[in-house]
Amino acid sequence: MNTTILDKIVAKKKIEVATAKANVFLSELEKYPLFDRSCYSLKESVLRADRTGIIAEYKRASPSKGIINAVSSVQEVVKGYQDAGASAVSVLTDPDFFQGNLADLTAAREVLTIPLLRKEFVVDPYQITEAKAYGADIILLIATCLTSEEINNFSSYAKSLGLNVLLEVHNEEELNRSIFDTIDAIGVNNRNLKDFSVSLDHSYDLVNKIPDRFVKVSESGISDPTTIRALKQVGYQAFLIGENFMKTDNPAEAIKEFVKEL
Numbered sequence: 352m353n354t355t356i357l358d359k360i361v362a363k364k365k366i367e368v369a370t371a372k373a374n375v376f377l378s379e380l381e382k383y384p385l386f387d388r389s390c391y392s393l394k395e396s397v398l399r400a401d402r403t404g405i406i407a408e409y410k411r412a413s414p415s416k417g418i419i420n421a422v423s424s425v426q427e428v429v430k431g432y433q434d435a436g437a438s439a440v441s442v443l444t445d446p447d448f449f450q451g452n453l454a455d456l457t458a459a460r461e462v463l464t465i466p467l468l469r470k471e472f473v474v475d476p477y478q479i480t481e482a483k484a485y486g487a488d489i490i491l492l493i494a495t496c497l498t499s500e501e502i503n504n505f506s507s508y509a510k511s512l513g514l515n516v517l518l519e520v521h522n523e524e525e526l527n528r529s530i531f532d533t534i535d536a537i538g539v540n541n542r543n544l545k546d547f548s549v550s551l552d553h554s555y556d557l558v559n560k561i562p563d564r565f566v567k568v569s570e571s572g573i574s575d576p577t578t579i580r581a582l583k584q585v586g587y588q589a590f591l592i593g594e595n596f597m598k599t600d601n602p603a604e605a606i607k608e609f610v611k612e613l
């Protein structure tokens with residue numbers, strides 16, 4: 352069987368987490384000042400009429416596109432996202448494939464009063480403790496990378512810390528084996544993480560299969576306000592957008608212009 356980039360990301364992630372665990376014990380993370388904090392609710396933020404439903408992402412690079420934006424500062428960008436009406440902000444913390452880090456997450460937390468997602472490939476509950484300790488309100492669980500048992504256990508642990516849980520699926524099989532009451536939001540990733548093809552059909556095909564008690568999120572490949580209007584019509588409440596803003600010289604300005612067209 353061919354090894355995909357996703358396999359490589361997950362393999363590298365397991366090594367990264369083992370190193371982190373050896374360097375900073377879990378009991379130490381639990382003493383970090385940001386760990387003892389109540390989290391902003393993703394659902395409440397998404398439902399607010401004065402916000403757009405956009406979960407705007409800070410993304411320096413990606414496996415599919417290489418370098419996207421190596422210059423814009425995290426605080427300037429995420430503050431701009433918030434000021435433009437984003438419902439939440441997503442910050443990638445993977446260093447090897449996305450050029451992110453946990454310091455970016457804490458820097459974002461310092462300037463935000465809206466929910467903050469740690470965008471990461473979670474393979475171990477230690478990363479969930481880290482997410483809280485470094486300032487996140489939301490964690491992502493990617494069904495493609497996890498068993499049903501892991502999704503159940505990891506989401507229960509995240510809820511016990513007061514975090515919001517966003518589950519990411521790409522097809523019906525993943526959706527059907529991943530629904531637990533400890534999940535707050537379900538995101539349909541329009542990008543196939545194995546071959547990077549992008550199609551909004553995934554969002555349209557799955558929307559009515561997601562129970563209405565979950566916040567419905569459409570993720571990736573969104574570059575046009577018209578697409579958001581169409582996705583809203585079929586039942587999506589939130590929209591994860593990264594590259595479309597980050598590929599510009601001024602992501603904060605780009606979201607402002609985008610929102611004017613909604």
Ligand SMILES: O=C(O)c1ccccc1NCC(=O)[C@H](O)[C@H](O)COP(=O)(O)O
Pocket residue numbers: 356408410413414415416540544547570571572573591592593594595
């Ligand atoms: O973006 C990639 O190339 C990628 C490759 C492999 C795994 C994950 C990947 N992206 C993570 C994301 O989920 C996106 O950053 C996010 O949905 C925003 O997508 P976009 O608006 O298309 O930047």
